[in-house]
Each structure stands twice: as structure tokens, then as C-alpha cells.
Amino acid sequence: ETGVTQSPTHLIKTRGQQVTLRCSSQSGHNTVSWYQQALGQGPQFIFQYYREEENGRGNFPPRFSGLQFPNYSSELNVNALELDDSALYLCASSLRGTSYEQYFGPGTRLTVT
Amino acid sequence: KNEVEQSPQNLTAQEGEFITINCSYSVGISALHWLQQHPGGGIVSLFMLSSGKKKHGRLIATINIQEKHSSLHITASHPRDSAVYICAVIRNYKLTFGKGTLLTVNP
Numbered sequence: 001e002t003g004v005t006q007s008p009t010h011l012i013k014t015r016g017q018q019v020t021l022r023c024s025s026q027s028g029h030n031t032v033s034w035y036q037q038a039l040g041q042g043p044q045f046i047f048q049y050y051r052e053e054e055n056g057r058g059n060f061p062p063r064f065s066g067l068q069f070p071n072y073s074s075e076l077n078v079n080a081l082e083l084d085d086s087a088l089y090l091c092a093s094s095l096r097g098t099s100y101e102q103y104f105g106p107g108t109r110l111t112v113t
Numbered sequence: 114k115n116e117v118e119q120s121p122q123n124l125t126a127q128e129g130e131f132i133t134i135n136c137s138y139s140v141g142i143s144a145l146h147w148l149q150q151h152p153g154g155g156i157v158s159l160f161m162l163s164s165g166k167k168k169h170g171r172l173i174a175t176i177n178i179q180e181k182h183s184s185l186h187i188t189a190s191h192p193r194d195s196a197v198y199i200c201a202v203i204r205n206y207k208l209t210f211g212k213g214t215l216l217t218v219n220p
Contacts, residue, residue: 031206033207033208035208041212042199042210043156043201045207045208050206055206056207088155090156092208100143100161100163100203102203103158104156107154
């Protein structure tokens, strides 16, 4: 059983650019959630995908979008990057319907300059 | 007011001391996670619980659903326990996080 993986580990982008972050869920998990953690803050919920459909969204603008693929891996896309988007982006997978427990990936550190 | 409140925000202890971190929440939940995060690092789940008490090594977590309160205890604390401890409640399969407690254990 493989754990949750994320890529890339670190990323530096310029304001106005677009970025795609990737998450590979734990084997068999059907739900993935994305979180943003600014420096010194607790994580904030961005959105969740369940069986390839968005299943809830936090207080983030539409330039934050996502996808979940048939193999339950996921992408987080951010358009028109702003300096405040600099953060650690975490994904967590779970098996909805069986357990509430979420398993976290190591995160992607995004720096916007 | 945040849905999830943790206390204290910062905690400094001497090696060997008993540590308690508290978490209160204001909404109905399905379960609660206690998470650990080392500086610059990812998040590791320590416990998920929906009732009673769980123990793993020197860590103990308790929850009182009626009082909407949970505690994380560390017995015989060690410098390697130094980290941020985060309480997160689960509602509709989504997590809402507290701001975390920065624990520093000095040798």
C-alpha cells in the first residue's frame, strides 16, 4: 500500500503565472482534499473531490481549480498567481463511506515572487 | 470566533514533563484528528477519534463529544516531541483546523 505523494516538492513562480500541483492518493482512496497553509497559520480547506466531482469548496476564488482523475489522483491549478498564494499546499486522501480518516501528503511549497 | 480553538498557542517544557494541549470546537462533528507538523514539514496524523480515548506510545488523546472538547497528552516529553500540534475537526468529510500549538521541549 503506497502513501500519498505530491509533486513537485518545491516550486518558484512569478506573479501572474499559472501553476499545477499534483497529488497521488493512497491506494484505494476515492476522495482527495486540498489545503493551503500560509506560513505560521493552520491549513485552510480549498476544495474536495469525490469520485471525480467537486464535493465542497472553501473560501477560495475561482482561479483555484482542480481535477480528479479516474485513478483518483488529483491536480490543483492556480491561475494568475498572487504573492499571497505563497504557501504549503497539502493534499489528503480518504476512503469516503468507510472512514473519516485523512492521510496527508508531504506538501508542495509554492513561492510566488 | 473560529470554529476550532486550541490552547495554549505556545508551550515550552522541560524534558520529562507531562504535556496537555486542549482543543474546543463549536460545531457538530463526525470525528477529530490530532496532527503533528515539524518545522517546514508535512503533516502526520497522530490520532483520529470520535469518542473516548486512544493511546499510542507516550501519546494519549481524549474527546468529550457532549462538551465539544478534546485533549492531547504527552507523557515523559522528549526534545524530539518539539513540533506544532494541530487539532482538526471532521464535518462532511472535510477538515477544519485549529491554529496549532507550538511545543518546544528543552533537554
